């Protein structure tokens with residue numbers, strides 16, 4: 001059995017990622033070096049039996065992607081993985097090999113793959129009404145908004161939801177709202193963060209792998225991330241005196257009119273990498289990716 005884990009961890013160190021020949025080599029990457037992750041551990045089994053796969057072979061799927069899909073879609077590993085079935089925390093490849101999924105579609109399947117309750121509700125709904133639009137009324141969107149509001153911290157003022165189809169879209173809306181509300185245009189983001197593939201979110205993204213030369217970042221400034229695991233300054237907490245947070249301050253002071261629309265931090269910077277100690281200095285709670293992420297959640301403060 002293998003284990004899938006976050007591509008972001010690997011993407012930060014391409015030279016390490018290359019050492020990993022396949023997903024099988026990855027066991028625990030969160031706090032480990034590439035050499036350490038090559039260790040294997042046995043994982044709990046599942047009683048779920050995948051149905052025999054009779055679709056196109058892995059090579060054929062690769063060929064189809066190359067011929068008919070944008071080259072912008074990348075795969076991970078020298079031997080890309082074909083995933084054909086999922087059940088709760090496990091997925092299976094076309095050969096019936098089982099993987100413990102520590103990745104969950106970039107935290108999009110937070111309750112597990114094909115959770116029976118989710119499957120039942122989806123089946124019920126698509127059998128009744130597949131699609132309508134917000135121009136017409138439907139009870140579910142309002143009820144869902146109410147449920148979300150009830151889960152927000154009391155007195156947080158977080159009671160209104162804008163539903164979007166993707167994380168990129170959520171970020172676009174959040175930035176637009178912040179700019180409208182404050183009347184300021186500058187947005188602060190952190191280096192090494194990923195925020196999406198649309199024009200503005202690609203500009204917010206501060207990782208060369210995910211940027212195009214033709215899409216300049218306008219009205220966006222990137223600060224050094226609070227990333228203790230691989231400190232950009234080579235320092236250690238607490239003797240570093242949170243130099244990274246000072247960079248945010250300097251950025252506001254020297255590269256903006258002194259006021260900004262908002263500050264955005266992604267999972268690959270704030271939540272995954274920055275130490276809890278840095279968060280108050282960076283002015284607020286980190287975004288919670290797992291909690292409300294049915295697609296992807298973004299919090300801006």
Ligand SMILES: Cc1ncc(COP(=O)(O)O)c(C=O)c1O
Nearest residue numbers: 106166167168194195196266267
């Ligand atoms: C932190 C973060 N922000 C934004 C996005 C973009 O979300 P989407 O691919 O749904 O547009 C992602 C997607 O992986 C993400 O991980």
